[in-house]
Amino acid sequence: MARLVIVSNRVPSSSDRQQPAGGLAVALRDALKQGECLWFGWSGRQIDDANKDNRKAGAEQVRNVAYSTIDLTHSEFDGFYQKYSNGILWPLCHYRAGLMSYSRKDQEVYWEVNQLFARELKKQLRPDDIIWVQDYHLFPLGQALRGLGVTNPIGFFLHIPFPPWSLMKSLPDAEHLMRSMQAYTVMGVQTEDDARNMNDGFVQCNIAQKAQVFPIGIDPDSFVQQAEAGEHDFDVQRLQISLRGRPLIIGVDRLDYSKGLPERFHGYEAFLKRFPEHRGKVMYLQITPVSRGNVEEYRLLKRQLDETAGRINGMYGDFDWTPIRYITQPVPRHLLAGFYRLADAALVTPLRDGMNLVAKEYVAAQDEEDPGVLILSHFAGAAPEMEDALLVNPHDADEIADALHKALTMTQSERQARWGRLKPDVWRVTAQTWARDFMTALAGETHA
Numbered sequence: 001m002a003r004l005v006i007v008s009n010r011v012p013s014s015s016d017r018q019q020p021a022g023g024l025a026v027a028l029r030d031a032l033k034q035g036e037c038l039w040f041g042w043s044g045r046q047i048d049d050a051n052k053d054n055r056k057a058g059a060e061q062v063r064n065v066a067y068s069t070i071d072l073t074h075s076e077f078d079g080f081y082q083k084y085s086n087g088i089l090w091p092l093c094h095y096r097a098g099l100m101s102y103s104r105k106d107q108e109v110y111w112e113v114n115q116l117f118a119r120e121l122k123k124q125l126r127p128d129d130i131i132w133v134q135d136y137h138l139f140p141l142g143q144a145l146r147g148l149g150v151t152n153p154i155g156f157f158l159h160i161p162f163p164p165w166s167l168m169k170s171l172p173d174a175e176h177l178m179r180s181m182q183a184y185t186v187m188g189v190q191t192e193d194d195a196r197n198m199n200d201g202f203v204q205c206n207i208a209q210k211a212q213v214f215p216i217g218i219d220p221d222s223f224v225q226q227a228e229a230g231e232h233d234f235d236v237q238r239l240q241i242s243l244r245g246r247p248l249i250i251g252v253d254r255l256d257y258s259k260g261l262p263e264r265f266h267g268y269e270a271f272l273k274r275f276p277e278h279r280g281k282v283m284y285l286q287i288t289p290v291s292r293g294n295v296e297e298y299r300l301l302k303r304q305l306d307e308t309a310g311r312i313n314g315m316y317g318d319f320d321w322t323p324i325r326y327i328t329q330p331v332p333r334h335l336l337a338g339f340y341r342l343a344d345a346a347l348v349t350p351l352r353d354g355m356n357l358v359a360k361e362y363v364a365a366q367d368e369e370d371p372g373v374l375i376l377s378h379f380a381g382a383a384p385e386m387e388d389a390l391l392v393n394p395h396d397a398d399e400i401a402d403a404l405h406k407a408l409t410m411t412q413s414e415r416q417a418r419w420g421r422l423k424p425d426v427w428r429v430t431a432q433t434w435a436r437d438f439m440t441a442l443a444g445e446t447h448a
């Protein structure tokens, strides 16, 4: 059996390996269960630039998976990760070209670090390995490997959206990047829109269309177990007691401008303003751990949210009621699952999102007798599969307000009917089907 080689910017830390905390590690858990695997990427450590020729490789074997890491220098971390990946590609792929701060120097570091990854990985490759590269940090890795003579099948999956070519081409390097993607045996994206945009980009560059759709999902059965166990958890009960019978609205997102958090707070404010009957009678819990805290845009966003939550609490709060409980600490997954199950409504309103796993986790966690209502942005990759959610335009505060009112006054039978139609899709498209379908396509192309 061929060895599976996963390559991602970050290799999960030891604690993530014990209990994967969402995203990539959970999604890949099934693919990594069988046979021999290698997971290669950055260790998360930075070293002085002067030591770049003596960087240490990390290696750890956990059951059938060998984890192999390299360190990055401070300037590689800055140019490759902070500036080009997160300061240019992330906003651009989320349709926010205006937030992109481009510099040719960062672009050079991005391509150099991809070459570095290729050189280090090549040393460990075997002739029959199957390689699967993850996400936008590593677009050119396939080409860099081919340049070193690697002929193994190489797949690529993009977890975030891919914008229309008219936007993408605002990146000076866009055509070069598109051409590099031809090195991949299979090129996977989340949605039909992403595939259309990427394939149109290939057409505009006069190269073969390669993008195929592989929507990602969660592991719903294990999430249900966590949600059911969570009901009896001391902290979940603490939250329940503090509600004193009031309905709970929940939001769970990394702190990121793609998640539409200021817009969501404005939607909640419009809800309190236009539907005064809910004042003092609902609780909105927003859990938003800080990510990328040393990037300027993220610092500004944090300040904006702190101010907006403070202003809404000051304006509408009462001696015995705080309208928004806003938490910037990460919360363990079993607690999150328990919180979702308690919540009468979830606000998942990104301005743009590759898929959005929180929407699927919320549906999976519900009690079928008394399910809550999902309020979901049209611009989440999950929206086309989840039309029985209350779909909203996240830019329209009044639409969010209307949806909140509708969710909190919806009859139990309508909630059950909507949830009953949402549930099958969460079980149909899962982390397991995503990994299996991708690997089948990669094997198919390889033997074609």
Ligand code: ADQ
Binding pocket: 021, 022, 023, 024, 159, 160, 216, 252, 253, 254, 287, 288, 289, 329, 330, 331, 332, 333, 336, 353, 354, 355, 356, 357, 358, 361, 381
């Ligand atoms: P993310 O942008 O990270 O992922 P998302 O799909 O919502 O977004 O996944 C976040 C994960 O982190 C979820 O499993 C969630 O439960 C967890 N999480 C969020 N807040 C948390 C908190 N406070 N404490 C603990 N856990 C928390 C990227 C793309 C998405 C795409 C995924 C997978 O941006 O669009 O769905 O990859 O491909």
